[in-house]
């Protein structure tokens with residue numbers, strides 16, 4: 001798919017009509033940690049099912065702990081929440097709950113991150129994790145018409161050797177995941193720490209993505225591009241501090257999977273009104289909107305779109321179109337699927353513009 005396309009010129013929609021369009025437009029989600037979709041209610045249900053003792057007495061007490069000061073303060077709670085996942089059914093049920101939410105938001109394609117080391121370190125077999133998630137992905141296609149694939153993430157606070165062991169353990173299930181990513185604590189764990197394992201994944205024909213420039217400096221984005229040779233940057237918002245990097249990302253149309261509610265919850269921005277998304281789009285970047293860890297950050301895809309557009313008056317129907325179209329362009333789906341979704345997007349836009 002080619003370069004940035006814009007919505008047909010039209011008078012701007014009023015706020016209710018714009019929100020209706022944001023909700024209705026077909027979209028792809030490219031940055032969702034499936035363990036970050038575990039709602040407190042499901043954490044408690046799985047804890048009861050598996051006999052796992054939680055550090056919180058109630059759903060309300062757990063939710064009240066979701067007041068984060070930075071990425072690490074979130075990750076500590078996020079890894080604790082994932083401790084209730086033990087059986088294949090648990091992984092299936094978690095992903096299925098996400099797909100039902102995604103369907104309600106008109107997500108037609110989702111690429112799900114999963115963190116196998118969070119589970120294998122607790123003695124859960126790799127097969128349990130991947131087969132449970134894969135079964136939910138197949139069911140999403142069959143029952144909801146959502147196309148879904150899996151991206152295995154290495155935890156960057158662990159060693160490259162541990163990443164190699166994880167890759168080895170996952171290779172018997174190679175056909176069930178399309179790529180690898182890099183997540184967890186960013187500061188002090190630069191992309192180049194994983195140069196050799198990403199080179200190996202590249203040889204294996206896996207797609208490559210990495211979190212960079214969420215809390216880490218622009219240098220981490222450069223090195224994710226030049227050392228790891230990633231095809232997308234997850235977050236990447238700190239690129240705005242480096243004009244040469246913005247230029248590189250714009251010219252190459254190398255996508256950023258931006259997560260606005262996450263950035264505010266983790267204090268990357270003090271308030272949504274300060275978010276760089278309008279600047280990224282204005283500079284011609286292939287930016288997309290995503291939910292990251294929706295159960296922890298206050299919302300799923302449409303919540304992210306609406307919160308962002310509400311706070312940033314520079315965003316209107318042209319940017320809505322660009323973001324949805326970018327999400328298809330940036331996906332790893334086959335070209336024929338991308339073309340079909342863009343045609344659906346165009347139909348949706350025409351209807352909403354005519355109705356306005």
Ligand code: ADE
Pocket residue numbers: 033036071078183184185186211214262292293
């Ligand atoms: N793992 C889950 N959410 C993450 C985020 N926002 N950044 C890094 N690692 C993560």
Ligand code: ZN
Pocket residue numbers: 031033183211234292
């Ligand atoms: Zn993330």
